[in-house]
Amino acid sequence: MSTEAKITKTEARKPRGLADRGPADIAATEAMMRVIREVYSRYGFDALETPFLEYTDALGKFLPDQDRPNAGVFSLKDDDEQWMSLRYDLTAPLARYCAENWQNLPKPFRSYRAGWVFRNEKPGPGRFRQFMQFDADTVGAGSVAADAEICMMAADTLEALGIPRGAYVIKVNNRKVLDGVMEAIGIGGEENAARRLIVLRAIDKLDKFDWVEVGKLLGPGRLDESGDFTKGAGLNDAQIAQLRAGLAPLAEQVEASTEAGRQGLAELNEMAALFSAAGYGPDRIKIDPSVVRGLEYYTGPVYEAELLFEVKDEAGRPVRFGSVGGGGRYDGLVSRFLDEPVPATGFSIGVSRLLAALQALGKVSTTPEPGPVLVLAMDRDVAGMSAYQRIVKDLRDAGIRAELYLGSAGMKAQMKYADRRGSKVAIIQGSNEREAGEVQIKDLVLGATLNQTKDREEYLAKQAQAQFAVKVEDVVGAVKKVLARHG
């Protein structure tokens, strides 16, 4: 390893906040998404996919915590000098798709899509710059029955995944209620739009911060541990108190003091009636005035899927698992492009968050696929390799996962490789066996327990089962028998 050689080598590394995924993670995610797709399909939603790159202006700027232009997204210029961005969610591209194809779509348009999205943000533990979302949306339906249906679908999905009733709740609120409260404390109107957004995002942090810290964000601003200062909404103490009262359950006087507030309450009541009629009690879906959602584009009902069971945080303290998805009504997003109003509502699951929850509950198998039957490469000449290749082919033709060792290492390393791969069977044919038309079959599972056997008779019997010779033409049958021993 000379220094000279090292200098010329490229370093093998990933950009920050990006991850590789192995077979167990991929299989578990696939299994989970299959269940979600089944539920969504039963609800009448169809699959749709949009590309990873969109024109930046078509995506719009709807990310929270986005202070600089283009911050939060990965952007690059196309040949014709137009800015493109990697999609940061699946809602903005859907709005572009619906607007582009509106004349030809069945209306309402019901679709679901799973896909990777990208955020150009500071990565952290469990916080990636590429992650997967699974969305379902109804576009072209103004009735809150559409919102109610998606909440019920979210509940059904969590139960279909094995999360027991009582371990989750879908919390529902309505932006108009909050708009009413904000109007009541004097920050209504176009001129206060930026301030209202700060208020929304502050309240959205109530799952992480207490009212003291959120109060700072609502008031003069907040200095975090790292020394970063976040500008506050500039509300005074009386306004903050009234806002807090408006977020409390049954604060209907405050909420109903404006037209927006009254409308929001009426819509919540209608949704509650639909939930109740369909048999979804407050143990599954409940109205909760504390839900706000941090995104600017919501215009009516907002909802959040929360898991109630506890897990340990990094410090070993028990904490609620928390949100695994959410959504709401975004009536303005499609009509950004069109000359007609297009009401819409949708729900987004954080795929890796939900998978982590299922793993915490033991509802996802993390057992990798069984390793292949390994045919060892004893003689590496063409005759030897041809013979091994034929054995492997026979096994595969019989539907058995099998592989010929293709590296250059010796027998000991090959057995170690079988172990690494989780192989249950190894097949060995030296030149003597080849001449006799035979192979040795090794039961690696049984073989691993041999030295725990004390009794000599039993040892010999087991040993005979753990390695034995068969004719080449009987390999498939013999391997099947050994595999059957171990389920």
Place this chain on the structure above:
Amino acid sequence: MSTEAKITKTEARKPRGLADRGPADIAATEAMMRVIREVYSRYGFDALETPFLEYTDALGKFLPDQDRPNAGVFSLKDDDEQWMSLRYDLTAPLARYCAENWQNLPKPFRSYRAGWVFRNEKPGPGRFRQFMQFDADTVGAGSVAADAEICMMAADTLEALGIPRGAYVIKVNNRKVLDGVMEAIGIGGEENAARRLIVLRAIDKLDKFDWVEVGKLLGPGRLDESGDFTKGAGLNDAQIAQLRAGLAPLAEQVEASTEAGRQGLAELNEMAALFSAAGYGPDRIKIDPSVVRGLEYYTGPVYEAELLFEVKDEAGRPVRFGSVGGGGRYDGLVSRFLDEPVPATGFSIGVSRLLAALQALGKVSTTPEPGPVLVLAMDRDVAGMSAYQRIVKDLRDAGIRAELYLGSAGMKAQMKYADRRGSKVAIIQGSNEREAGEVQIKDLVLGATLNQTKDREEYLAKQAQAQFAVKVEDVVGAVKKVLARHG
């Protein structure tokens, strides 16, 4: 539609060369990929995924036709000023992954991965800037048995997808043979590397151009129809003639006149023996000296999966379907990062090309999922919507795809929507029916054939089947009966 309003609207459009995908395409691709995964898994390959963004220097520059720096790829700068690129294939990221994790991987490392890749090239008909590849690679195996196995796996995969024997062939060659021929005509050595690359890419165009046009690319250069001039390799006529002879089958004298050529021929012979021993005759896998593959990084065996049946081109002329995938040995790609040699070989399928082939052969179902049973929204008050919601829920709980109409249109438009969605059953409950605890069930398939019935008796009988009333509690049973009528 005022001009004023139009000016403020964002245009709903996608960047060039990118496409949306609907349910039929997504389902067909999924079904195809499931079969590929099964074959690859049976061969002992495991799933792996890498992120979409990589450091540009880690990807390297291995794209053909890449004249300008950064051309061919989508690149952007990270916060720390390092260049990142969207992956342009799945081989370069795999090389980065293997190098980064080499100490901890089982060796050889066998993996497969399907994923979107991105090329910043001029889009055209059927030529997208985002497309999907499905790769399998064996890293850490220097033996050509690893290449041979992947060729056999490619053949098995095509047959598992329903492509009949005789309708495809896996063509195999070895870069070393071509290197030998190039050395023989005097363009060996480091100083001719760029020229050899031009030669490789010219020969790789033999599937599109005849020898006259390829000869221009090998010689002084070629002016295409659009007026673009491509610089040639500058070979003289004698060199071109000798090169052409070297590419002809059984031109062993030319090929064996150098050490590289002899080695390449020996490797091809070894592979041929392995194919033959495993029962893969030249009707499935054949040695073909015309295969070169346009990528610079191949170092040994190269292979290509070609479909032999004919389809019509844009002008209606019959043409061979052609290549749906290919690959080869790339012994230098992983060791770019490491201080040890890491031989590797892999195969890549062009997913949409292969899907198009299966569609041309009628081997992929393009029937979309059946439309949902549609419950019409007749009374839109809470009582009405609650009643409809309950019916929909009962159907879904029985595993039936069902949906409540959530738009605001009248009954006629709702029936049209059912038609658009491909619904076979509609359920109607007006206020009278609701009071009586009944619904009307409409068999939309039967209903559509009613007016073809001439005979009055038959008409009445059919009509009674096509629409009938049932008690609300019998809806599920009645819907099941109607769905069973239509398979």
